[in-house]
Amino acid sequence: MSYEDRISIATPEGIDLDLTLAGLGSRFMAALIDGLIQVAVFIALAVLAGFLSSGAEGIDAFDGGLGAGIALALILVAMFLIFFGYPIAFEVWASGRTPGKRWTGLRVVRVGGAPVSFLPSAVRNLVRLVDFLPTAYGIGIVALLANSRNQRLGDIAAGTIVVRERKATHPIAPVTQSGQAGTASASAPEPLLPNWQYWDVSSVSAEDLGTVRRFLERRPFLTPEARSRLANELAARLRTKVSGPAEDLHPEVFLAEVAAVKSARG
Helix, strand or coil, X not given: XXXXXXXXXXXXXXXEEEEEECCHXXXXXXXXXXXXXXXXXXXXHXXXXXXXXXXXXXXXXXXXXXXXXXXXXXXXXXXXXXXXXXXXXXXXXXXXXXXXHHHHCXXXXXXXXXXXXXXXXXXXXXXXXXXXXXXXXXXXXXXXXXXXXXXCHHHHHHCEEEEECXXXXXXXXXXXXXXXXXXCCCCCCCCCCCCHHHCECCCCCHHHHHHHHHHHHHHHHECXXXXXXXXXXXXXXXXXXXXXXXXXXXXXXHHHHXXXXXXXXX
């Protein structure tokens, strides 16, 4: 692998992922947006908690030390969920993008280009406590500027990088109900075509499905040439195993549909 402001990674499929590393400025902006959202949510919950506790003043169980202890415990749980659960949840279930990263066009991925999973996300966000020291991400900024992959300590510990998403310069052909060029999205998480019930995907193996899913997840980072070549190769390999789709279906639409139908049928 070669690292500059860009990183080139060879995938197991023999395709080079050409990724642009996120710099300090864009990462700071993403963190600022996420921080404002987190603070706003925390303030809203604090106001709500204050309102609810004021209504419970007459309840003996909430008087004195017990009430204060319960309130403190709830505040600590809320702080943990907001400041740690928030980024972990979005990174795992929103393809590596918190609202701040989505707004600034960034995404967290594994060093090998794979989507981030729960454990790496948890590690990078818990180590954020160290990155923040002594204040305002001091250690994290120094680590990021000194690291050729633009990683803070949390990224180094988790084996993750933050990259800029490639702008859509090679849009795929959408699909109409007849399977011709039209308007449907090829990245939808469920079957796109009305005749998907008649597709026979029983010959598609779990390994085939895994390969297709990896392509669909990584395609935003592929060069247009590599993306087109790999889509055509995978589609050609699977067309002999699938019956039902139109022959002129765009390769990427075909692959997205195969993955969706196979997943829908378990």
